[in-house]
Amino acid sequence: EIVVTQSPGTLSLSAGERATLSCRTSQIISNIYIAWYQHKPGQAPRLLIYGGSSRATGIPDRFSGGGSATDFTLTISRLEPEDSAVYYCHQYASGPFTFGQGTRLETK
């Protein structure tokens, strides 16, 4: 099983700042098998990034993904208050298809 570890667990930043969320996998995988989701309470998770760096439909260019091998990142530039959410990293290179524990982002 590929273990996915996200850091930090919680991030508190001000509007306008940049957030960098990290995701580490226990095995080397191609970045084409990495996705990031945004999850707000009471809503369905929303796909942000897939294939490591491709933005999903309708996702603003403030969101970007990168990384390779075992280390991947989600960067949110110019934070806005509505970016407050839990962000999950997901690997779909091999089953079981695992997720990180999430990073809770608070935008003040």
Place this chain on the structure above:
Amino acid sequence: QVQLVQSGAEVKKPGASVKISCKASGYTFTRHYVKWVRLAPGQGLEWVGLIDPGDGAINYAQEFEGRVTMTRDTSTSTVYMELRSLTVGDTAIYYCARVAAPSTWYDRLDPWGQGTLVTVSS
């Protein structure tokens, strides 16, 4: 538009079973795998299993083998997940999600259903 609509919240006693539905619309139902994921209180997302609506083939996470059954009804474009022998540890929001690319399970999940809260309590 592509949409997955799940059945409503359930409250069950320990040892009982629950069956959740997920109705798909806006795309060719049989071409895209559907995965089930749960979110327990204080935990992260956890993959439960997947089903191929085309032929009904399934793949379950080892943790749920023997307790979960996923099925589909092509006449109504609906997939189902039944979880048996419930414990309080199964209290969670259960989501169905479509695998975005057709005919593969190695792809991102988009979209997701709205979630079904299952509460297990004596």
